[in-house]
Amino acid sequence: xxxxxxxxxxxxxxxxxxxxxxxxxxxxxxxxxxxxxxxxxxxxxxxxxxxxxxxxxxxxxxxxxxxxxxxxxxxxxxxxxxxxxxxxxxxxxxxxxxxxxxxxxxxxxxxxx
Amino acid sequence: xxxxxxxxxxxxxxxxxxxxxxxxxxxxxxxxxxxxxxxxxxxxxxxxxxxxxxxxxxxxxxxxxxxxxxxxxxxxxxxxxxxxxxxxxxxxxxxxxxxxxxxxxxxxxxxxxxxx
Numbered sequence: 001x002x003x004x005x006x007x008x009x010x011x012x013x014x015x016x017x018x019x020x021x022x023x024x025x026x027x028x029x030x031x032x033x034x035x036x037x038x039x040x041x042x043x044x045x046x047x048x049x050x051x052x053x054x055x056x057x058x059x060x061x062x063x064x065x066x067x068x069x070x071x072x073x074x075x076x077x078x079x080x081x082x083x084x085x086x087x088x089x090x091x092x093x094x095x096x097x098x099x100x101x102x103x104x105x106x107x108x109x110x111x112x113x
Numbered sequence: 114x115x116x117x118x119x120x121x122x123x124x125x126x127x128x129x130x131x132x133x134x135x136x137x138x139x140x141x142x143x144x145x146x147x148x149x150x151x152x153x154x155x156x157x158x159x160x161x162x163x164x165x166x167x168x169x170x171x172x173x174x175x176x177x178x179x180x181x182x183x184x185x186x187x188x189x190x191x192x193x194x195x196x197x198x199x200x201x202x203x204x205x206x207x208x209x210x211x212x213x214x215x216x217x218x219x220x221x222x223x224x225x226x227x228x229x
Contacts, residue, residue, distance in 0.1 A: 032216045043117075043204060043220035051215065090156065094216060100146055100169070101218055103156040 002027040002093050004104035012110040013081050021076040021107050023091030033074040034092040034101065035065055044090060050074065061085070086111045115139070117221035119205050125227045131193040134224045136205030137186055146218060147180055147190050148204040156204075162188065195228045202226070 003026045013019055025031055032051050036044040048059025055067040065076045074091060088108045094101040118137040126132055138145045146161040160170040165182045173180070177196070182188040192199055202225050206218040 034217070036220075041222075043222045044206075044218075045220070046217055049217060100158045100161050101216065102158075105155045 002031070002102050004091050004093050004102055006089075006091055006104035006107050008107045009105070010108045010110065012112060014112045015083050016080050019076075019078045019081045019085070019109070021089050021091075021109070023074045023076065023104060024072050025074060025091070025093045026072065027093050031074075031093050033065075033067060035059065035063070035074075035076050036090045036092060036103075037061075038088045038090065038106075040087075047076070047089075081109075081111055083111045083113065085109060117205055117207050117219055119203075119221035119224050121224055122222065123225045123227075125229065126195055127229050128196055129194045130228075131191065132195045132199075132226060132228075134190040134203050134205075134226070136188045136190070136221060138188070138205070138207030139209075139219055140186065142207035142209045142219070143185075144208040144210070145182060145188050146206040146208070147188070148206065150202045150204060150223070151200075159190070159203075192226075195226075197228045200226055200228050 005024045007022050034049045035047040037047050038044045047063050048057050048065055050057050050067045058064050063078050065074055067074050088106045090106045091104040092101040120135045143164050147159040149157050149159055159172045160180045161168055162182045178192055180190045202223045204220050204223045206220045208218050
């Protein structure tokens with residue numbers, strides 16, 4: 001069965017600093033990988049996705065993620081964090097035959113002035 | 114384009130009462146998902162439909178939960194009777210098969226349920 005691990009529950013960075021959120025997955029085939037962002041009281045919004053091809057994918061809001069098959073990782077990065085990036089970030093894998101995504105437990109990002 | 118629409122956004126009810134959550138998926142999407150989000154368990158898939166037919170309901174917690182999709186533009190998730198441990202945010206999401214959105218879920222803003 002597929003699974004997603006986000007080892008960091010909570011991360012605090014200073015505004016303007018770089019950011020990397022970790023995601024490790026377990027999946028029996030070539031995965032489809034996603035990062036979603038959830039602002040307080042809101043639904044989940046897609047940041048970026050990887051299906052195949054170039055292992056470095058660009059998303060919205062200046063985010064990027066790199067797929068590393070050898071490490072089963074799909075880490076999210078941003079070179080310079082803005083206060084508005086404070087939110088919860090979810091990594092997801094799938095879909096399988098169930099056609100549904102499996103989500104990690106999320107990483108809450110706090111941005112200090 | 115309108116996104117996934119959920120109602121109500123907030124629901125406060127007393128234990129034992131029936132709760133009905135509603136969802137309108139994006140027009141043209143053929144998959145509909147119900148997820149539940151809690152602090153303890155994160156995002157859990159409850160059930161999903163394909164072309165209005167329930168495909169996998171293995172995530173539905175117990176018989177108190179039921180979901181229907183009478184047509185392509187409407188789905189309900191019902192809890193009867195409700196219990197305090199059902200308090201959570203319930204998300205509806207829809208998707209469409211095929212590129213460029215393969216596998217991508219489009220989420221509604223959620224229904225926050227509080228059972229007293």
